[in-house]
Amino acid sequence: MTIQITNHYQALTEIDAIQYALEKNLLEANQDYTCKEIGDGNLNLVFHITPTTGGTGIILKQALPYAKVVGESWPLTLERAYIEASALQWQATFVPTLVPKVFHIDKQLAITVLEDLSNLTILRTGLLNGNTYPKVGKDIGTFLAETLYHTSDYALHPFEKKKQVKRFSNPELCKITEDLVFTDPFFDSETNNFEVELKEQVESIWANDLLKLEVAKLKKQFLTETEALLHGDLHTGSVFVNENRTIVIDPEFAFYGPIGFDIGQVFANLLFAYLHHPEKIDRLQTLQEVWETYYQSFTDLWNKGTEDPYTKVEGYLPFTLTKHWEDALGFAGCEAIRRTIGLAHVADLDSIKNQNQRIHAKLVSLKIGQRLILERKSITSIQELLSLIHQE
Ligand code: SR1
Ligand code: MG
DSSP states (O other): OOOOOOSSOOOOOHHHHHHHHHHTTOSOTTSOEEEEEOOOSSSEEEEEEEETTOSOOEEEEEEOSEETTTEEEEEOOTHHHHHHHHHHHHHHHHOGGGSOOEEEEETTTTEEEEEOOTTSEEHHHHHHTTOOOTTHHHHHHHHHHHHHHHTSTTTSOHHHHHHHHHHTOOHHHHHHHIIIIIIGGGTTOTTOOOOGGGHHHHHHHHTOHHHHHHHHHHHHHHHHOOOEEEOSOOSGGGEEEOSSOEEEOOGGGOEEEOTHHHHHHHHHHHHHHHHHSTTOTHHHHHHHHHHHHHHHHHHHHHHHHOOOGGGGSTTHHHHHHHHHHHHHHHHHHHHHHHHHHSSSOOHHHHTOOSHHHHHHHHHHHHHHHHHHHHSTTTOOSHHHHHHHHHHO
16 A cells, blocks of 8 residues: 655654655665664654665654653654754764764655664663673763864854854753753652652752752753754763764754753763662763863864964863863753653663662762752862762
8 A cells, every 4th residue: 555645744654664765765666674663762753664684774763743752742843853964964074973874854754864773772771781882981072072162163153153053943852951951850840750769859959949049050051051062962862882883863952052061961871870780880981981082182173273362372271171071060960860850761760670779879869960060160070070979
């Protein structure tokens, strides 16, 4: 049976996805194909199409007009698919080996067709399964430095920078982050979700005005600072890995924001991986490698690059990197808290089977989260950060 695929938006089925890819000449016409919807994220359909005889295929990703995690009662713009595809294409000009290849973009149907990465594993899953990825810290550090530096005012002409800020305006996806990361977890909101054993700690967070003042400052930064094009949702579920390759996927939350936000999300999600497997100290070594690589690569780009005469002024680079560090710690703290008690959790914490161990890990996440927010300006080195994590 042939299904009519029009230019008007419709959510595809597995059969439609194969037909669409054939119509667009993204597949060889003289083969049979199998298609499976494999999306396990919160927002999109993800079709994996492979030749029935086996081998590599393609990924067809389609945005749904609502948040899958909640249902049709939470409508969401389809524009995000185009933002994601555009971010991937721009990032590929700086880090071609660290992002997936984009084969096809369809703005009307909110479809992006991507390289098949099914021979790689989602980093969160790999880490939960106890695997170690020796290259991933350096690769993510490089991804951060290259994408954040090159899209910032340090690298772009001011006209170009402002054009890009406009192009990557992403208000609906930003609103999700504003609510779910910065607001809801710090108030008694309906979207929150936590075990009763955490109630005392959660109520002390809601009652802590000093903490909330610091979160308000971080939220303000998220709302107003247009430092660079962020990935916007850089958790360990947004990274594919094997021993040799690291691929950063899913930048649908991309927008111009404070650089420390992306770095902080990486920090917090590596912390969750460590809290799941506290015996696996390499999770924290990876965190250290992310920061050290970021620091060195950003420094090299700065020293090579920029035409802004102020970048040659003594002290301006250390000032800039210190800001990224302090912001990253604060944003990591918000991520640690929201993934523990907010709407969208992480498997690292939720899948700890033993009840006492799970509650312990979540309490530690809440404690570290609060300390990172409150002490972000007095933790001055990666060693201090690691010893704070070990203390809790
Ligand atoms: C309604 S979306 C919930 C979360 O999933 C995404 O991956 C983002 O992290 C968002 O906060
Ligand atoms: Mg995602």
